[in-house]
Amino acid sequence: MTAATASTRTTGARRGLAATLLARRGAVYLPAAAGPRPDTAPHPLVAAGVTLLELELLDRGWLTAPALRHALTALDPETLAAEGRALLADLDHALGADRDHTPLFRNFPESTPADTVAFYADRVLALLLQAPEQPCVLCGAETTVRALSPCAHLVCAACFDGADFSACPLCHRRIDARDPFLRPERTRRPAHPDRALPARLRVLHHGGDHMVRTADAGRELTTLLGRTGALSPQDTDDLHALLTTRERTELSWLPTAIPARETKARVLAWLLADPAAHPVTIPAATALIDTATDILRLAVALSGGDAGLVAVGRFGPIARPLRRALLAALDRLDPTLAVEDMRRHPREWKHLAERLHAFEYARRYPHATLAVAALRDIRLTDDALSARLRATAAHTPSARADGDRLRLPHWPARVEAALAAADVDTAVALLTRRPGQLLRRLDHLLRLADEDGVETVLTAVREVAGRVSPAVLLSALGALRTRARKGDERVFFPKGGRAQTHIVPEERAPLPAETVTRAVDTLTAEVLRRAGTLPPVELAVVDAALDGLVAPFAERTASRALVTLPRGSELPVPAGRTLRLFLHWTESDTSGVTDLDLSVALFDAAWKYIGTCDYTNLRYADDAAVHSGDLTSAPAPDGSTEFVDLDLDKLAAAGVRYLVTVVFSYNSVPFDLLGDAFAGLMVRDQPGATGPAFDPRQVEQRFDLTSPSNTSVPMVVDVAGGTMRWLDVASGVTGDHHAVHRHADELTTLGHGLTGLFTSGARVGLGELATWQAAARARTVVVRHLDGSRSVYRRRAAEDPAAFAARIGTPATDGTPAPDLATAHLAYLLRGDIPLPRGAEAYALHPADLDPRTVRLLAASDLVTALAGQT
Incomplete structure (x- = not known):
């Protein structure tokens, strides 16, 4: 084993490509090696080394698949040692086992003091009254008191057992490990040899050689680029690791659209990070820009800031070619929509406009200049710039020069005015232009509406539901279905750099039950419609244990974790x-x-x-x-x-x-x-x-x-x-x-x-989402229960997906023997313990034995993203 394979990493460091694919796919990639022929026994050192590696992996909660074991035995001893050391280092880092974990009381829990107050009193007395070269104030013993290094506290070795403490007993700060007070700790009894295996136990598979690794990295990258919501911090780190396998000058891997705005900004910033590639990357990057906020996010990401625009620092210098390209992208946009976007982040946009030197390009990029001028609310005079702005406004629909000011309509203000006046018809007419905003304001609209107004609102929802992002659709569905009963509290998850919550008393009156039912049915029907556009399968399996899981939301503040468990x-x-x-x-x-x-x-x-x-x-x-x-x-x-x-x-x-x-x-x-x-x-x-x-x-x-x-x-x-x-x-x-x-x-x-x-029920469950997708895609759905029993549901003649989904999980089964689950091409599992066929899709909280070479492994976020394809 070589020293080069070991490295010291901090928690905040991004994991490398091998660790990324290990975590995401459970796959180990080994260098191509001319190993022994099938009829030749491996080198004795290799055989022993593989056995030891398997034991080390088991002691960390991982098993090796036969194909991986065979590939390991084909390596030479030096390569096996290097690959094994690197694999264990990645797993130890994921577990936190690459750190020292010595508690204050080294024989915890047995040696934890029974009386915390008495222990504290002894510490205080020793701290305040102990004197050098004097008997111990607690026990009176002589020659047992000494000063510790480096805190210099006087500690009695008779009162405080140096074989049990790992730090100063008085201040509890770490001390020099060579201090004589820290006597060798008592030998701890080994763990029970039959201790249980962890629930997260996973089988590691052989992914192939390093060429296959690059191809698999491309597949994982495509998955992340297709996500519709903001990526979690771990997925963001993985995105950067996966991008390192791509070329900036060969962009066949770059999709024509990246739905998640923050992801788009990060990818474009990565593309533009190398000035030598700008002739290729600038046109490709600007082609993906379709809002003013895209430009702002990109500029922030290029400056090393947060693409989510939660904390925006100072903008770095922008090269002239890129500056012109960003202004050209802004110029292509409708100025009315651009200014509306810019007003969401006015301070940041004013600073960015200074970096872009927009007014210097008034002739070349007139619409971009108009948008910046409207944002800054500049006073028009008789200078050349004002003349250019007046001329541009005259040829721009909905823009005008009113005296010495530019006037562009402010859509959010019009919506707020309509809601304040309880003008439901006007508010709905405005909000239908922004389907996502309509669903976010749905509860408010239904509270304002009379009987006719409710019909207007629900009609609008039916018309626009197909154009709403999956996250907004599921959020509205979950929040609305609890509104027929009076709650005690409202919980908010405000956008920010930390996962804070805001809880306030519930002051809204309940909505009529009939209204809630109609709205929920409309939204559920849209979920089922979208799921029905996915490839059909004959058999799907759903674990009832998934009912405890929540469909992911607010992922941008999720912690990097060993097991990706959705919040809630x-x-x-x-x-x-x-x-x-x-x-x-x-x-x-x-x-x-x-x-x-x-x-x-x-x-x-x-x-x-x-x-x-x-x-x-x-x-x-x-x-x-x-x-x-x-x-x-x-x-x-x-x-x-x-x-x-x-x-x-x-x-x-x-x-x-x-x-x-x-x-x-x-x-x-x-x-x-x-x-x-x-x-x-x-x-x-x-x-x-x-x-x-x-x-x-x-x-x-x-x-x-x-x-x-x-x-x-x-x-x-x-x-x-x-x-x-x-x-x-x-x-x-x-x-x-x-x-x-x-x-x-x-x-x-x-x-x-x-x-x-x-x-x-205010948040859609992952089990619900799995059931809806299974009902929309499969002819037969098998539900596995916690006790090992199975319920079989077959879609009946003339039974639509909504009725089928409502029946799944109820006693209304078909009473027939369960089919062979190993033939299921769609599975939503707590543990991946079913040998699924090649080409199957599977979500499993614990992938267990699912082989990434044959099964498409889904993350919880992928179940949400799957509903975006037909919006």
């Missing part, structure tokens, strides 16, 4: 096992000394706050919840790790119903300033199982903390229900010295509000 989704906790939460972070030069804290807030069935397990209370109900100790610094390169063990049975006996997990930055250092920060969840064997504090095989989820927030709320655990709900949101807090008990009210509101939202 709920999964069962394996029975009879315990949860171990973990948090790891490493300080950087910009962050300084940083103290992150892993905490759990405990609530009863009425969401009343009843306790905590954090640095202020290391144990709750004896050992129902146990904290590993509060580390208050995390110097590089080792950083620091904290754990919390949760025994759900004992917590239930103590009256706990809900657990809200929280990561606080105690001194309010934002996560994105840290060199490394991630957290996650292990599902461990029966209580009392021993082993290392961090066991890669037991990691079920691992997610990065890279947002500009200082608080993360990853999930809620329903103790009585035995489920975990993935929230992945930030809680807005101010000040510092954060602790759970200081934010109990906010966490109550957050936990109760989000749990209520995701259980109300």
Whole structure:
């Protein structure tokens, strides 16, 4: 194994191409090698090395397919060592196993103090009263007190066991690993050899050689470029990794349209990053621009900013050829629509216009100049520029020069005026020009409308629904179907750089049930219509367990995670096992000394706050919840790790119903300033199982903390229900010295509000979406239940997709034996444990044994994007 294959990476670093395809396809690509013939035994060193590699992979929760094992045995010993080391490094990075995970109490959970207050009192007394070369103030022993390095605190080795602590017992900051106080830790008993395999267990397949890898990278790139919504941070990172396999001067891979605006900006910025390729890339890039905001996003991305326009920094210099090309693209647009777009980001556009020097090109690009002048509301005089602007306005429909000002209609203001006047007819007429806005305002319109107005609104919805993006369609459908009953709270997910939520009291009156039903039926029919345009299949399989998952939304703020679980989704906790939460972070030069804290807030069935397990209370109900100790610094390169063990049975006996997990930055250092920060969840064997504090095989989820927030709320655990709900949101807090008990009210509101939202049906479930698509595409649908039973539904004569979809999941089955599921060409699964035929499409939260060479693997976002093809 060569040193060149090992590298140190931070959480925020983009993974390489091999790691990207490993995560997305479960495929390992090996260099073409002249290995042994089928009738020749592999080299003994290779055979032994492959066996050892398989054991290492199993200990991380991965298995090898026979084809991959055969390909590995064909390598020479040196290549096998290099490829194996690189593969393990990528997997360790994905799990977080490439970091040191020593907790404060090295023998956690056994050695966590039973009395947090007494332990704190001893620390305070020793800190305030201990003197050098004096007996210990706690035990009176002599010659046992020494100063630690580098904090210089005086610590008694008799009172504080150096074999158990990994940091200073008084300040909990990391100390020099060579300090004599840190005696060798006691040998921990090995983990139980029969510990369970993780639910995320996946079989790794042989993808082929590096030429095949490039082709597969192209397929994954095509998938990302076809997504209709904003990409998640992980998908954005993968996009850049996949782009490195393409050529800027040969653009046959570039589609004629990229539906997601942020994705388009990032791709165009990548194209234009090399000035040498500008003769080819500038025409190709500007051909994809069709709105003024496209130009702004591109300019921001070229300057290293956020293509989502959440945080726009200073614009960098723009080369003259590109400047002219962007002005030409702006000039092609209708000035009225361009100005409307520009008014959404007026400050940014004014700064960009200065970089583009628009007024210098008034003769060449008159419409672009007119749009910039209208945005800046310049005063017309008798100069040459004003004359040119007046002449352009005179030949531009809907634009005019009114005295010394340019006038262009402002569509949003007209819509707001109509809504304020309760003029439903006018509002609908305006909104039909923007179908997405019509559906976003649908609830408001229905509240304003009388009986005739409702008919007008629903007619308009039927007319424009086919031109709405899938995300807007599903969002409107979910939000509207809960409006026949009075709710208590409204939950918003505002666009921004962090996954924050905004919860307010529900003040809207319910909508009439008949109106809600008609509107929901219209939107559902549109979903089924679009799904029906996809290729038909004979047999589809849907796992009932997908009902707990939510169709993805607000992905631009989703955390990079080991398992891509849509926000709001709920999964069962394996029975009879315990949860171990973990948090790891490493300080950087910009962050300084940083103290992150892993905490759990405990609530009863009425969401009343009843306790905590954090640095202020290391144990709750004896050992129902146990904290590993509060580390208050995390110097590089080792950083620091904290754990919390949760025994759900004992917590239930103590009256706990809900657990809200929280990561606080105690001194309010934002996560994105840290060199490394991630957290996650292990599902461990029966209580009392021993082993290392961090066991890669037991990691079920691992997610990065890279947002500009200082608080993360990853999930809620329903103790009585035995489920975990993935929230992945930030809680807005101010000040510092954060602790759970200081934010109990906010966490109550957050936990109760989000749990209520995701259980109300206000968000379309992934299981629902799978059922709709299966009903629209398949003649036979088989539903697999959690107990292993199957229900068979065959489309009846004259049964339309809506009726078929409504029947799936009900007792109205066809009562016939289930067909062979291995013949299904469409599958929506929790685990990919069905040997599907070549060419099948499959979504699986845990791909398990699905082979990417024969099956088209779908992500949750692909199920949404599939509804965009026929808009």
